[in-house]
Amino acid sequence: MxxxxxxxxxxxxxxxxxxxxxxxxxxxxxxxxxxxxxxxxxxxxxxxxxxxxxxxxxxxxxxxDRGILADRRLADAERGAQQAGAEALERVEQLVGAPGDASSIAGRIAALEQALATASADPASTLRLNAVSDRLGEVASTLNRASDGLAEMRARADDDIAAQVTTLNEALARVEVLNDDIARARYTGLDESGLKDQRQVVIDKIAGIVPIRLLSRDNGSVAVISQAGQVLLDDRAAQIGFSPVGLVTADMSLAGGTLSGLSINGKPVASADGVGKLVGGALGASFQLRDETLPGVQAQLDEVAQDLILRLSDPAADPTIPAGGAGLLTDNGSPLDPLDVTGLSGRIAVNAAVDRTAGGDVTLLRDGLNAAAAGPVGEARQIDAWIGALAAKRTPPAGGLAASAAGLATRVSTSTGSARVDAEEQLGFATARWETMREAELISGxxxxxxxxxxxxxxxxxxxxxxxxxxxxxxxxxxxxx
CATH class of the missing domain: 1.20.1260 (Ferritin)
Structure with a gap:
């Protein structure tokens, strides 16, 4: 040499x-x-x-390590979905109240029963009758606040969907540009590693919204496909559409056409859930909260409100109330319409005739709601009838096992609490899996x-x-x- x-x-x-x-x-x-x-x-x-x-x-x-990276991204999506559900159910439990909580709906009904029992012991006491009127108001206002809170949560979920769709579209457009840059760098012999780093970060954002998988192309670009099979990007990015409504009321629904589902490249997704093949991840969780979980809780609250109105407007409890007439609790001042119970928990109100804050006469609680004349001040028969109406075990309006008024409300608290515990367990599993995948990713880094x-x-x-x-x-x- x-x-x-x-x-x-x-x-x-x-x-x-x-x-x-x-x-x-x-x-x-x-x-x-x-x-x-x-x-x-x-x-x-x-x-x-x-x-x-x-x-x-x-x-x-x-x-x-593409395998570990793909698994970690799926874990991202699952954790995001479970976290959204767990946080929402925690808020729902706060609105409804935990079993045994005095501020829960069941607790308010129990307080009403106690006030009635106290008034029954001394029906001549206006002070005690005032307390019954106040407890009725607390039952109604607690249901109102819970219903309003659910509506706010649905509106927030609708806003979250809009924000996630915006982020998704921006990220897909960015990946499209980076794909072109990487292909150009490979063609000209330049180092493409930095561009791939940027692309990985952007794709991670997408994976937190929708579970995805990637298909590599010969020129260094990638196609992005949802786990359910929807092509989000292959050469050119798909355009995801969504129309937020801002204000959501109890009667609004996707099926009724008053809430928006997704569209892809201008075409509505072909599924009843509105999310189609983009199901999973934070986006799917937001749709589930808006259209399934929260309306389900709303229906339970409406059933409690309907049950209370029926019990306290039954002529068997107060003979002065005509059939179909308004009782102690009303639908915003009107008798109950059995065909219009959606959102009833947000409209339930104390009958103005016995609402002392509205100038009502609380002695009607003792004499009968529509009594033509005052009865004996020491007569507790009508008050005892109200106690019996609340305590009676009746089949709920939607069917199921018979329960007292407080018992039906307790079921709502129990079911929401159980759902919250289950959601937290699922979040724990999802977080543990994500941490495992993340650790494996770091080890290979x-x-x-x-x-x-x-x-x-x-x-x-x-x-x-x-x-x-x-x-x-x-x-x-x-x-x-x-």
């Missing part, structure tokens, strides 16, 4: 080790950077003619200790190549001195 070839070999070694040092430094600097894929320099023997001519740098390879060891080996290789060049230079000087 000639001295000049020796110098060329050593120089190629210095070039390669310098590039490797640069890559290791980049790895260490980005050890905590989201989306960064560990780099390795690809080397091969350089051949000139039929002989070796040192080492050549073939390029920089971005190291990513940049290991600072490993990179430092690599840097020491690079330093040794660089010193060795520099030593070869020094020796070759010495030989050349000796030749020049002859």
């Amino acid at each position: 000639s001295i000049s070839m020796t110098l060329a070999n050593a120089l190629s070694g210095l070039t390669a080790t310098g590039r490797m040092a640069q890559t290791v430094a980049s790895n260490i600097a980005n050890a905590n950077t989201d989306g960064y894929g560990r780099r390795e320099v690809a080397l091969s023997s350089q051949v000139i003619g039929k002989g070796g001519a040192g080492v050549q740098v073939d390029g920089v390879t971005r190291i990513v 940049v290991d600072s200790d490993r990179e430092m060891q690599m840097l020491l080996r690079i330093e040794q290789a660089y010193a060795a190549n520099a030593r070869v060049m020094t020796a070759a230079d010495s030989m050349i000087r000796q030749l020049m001195e002859i």
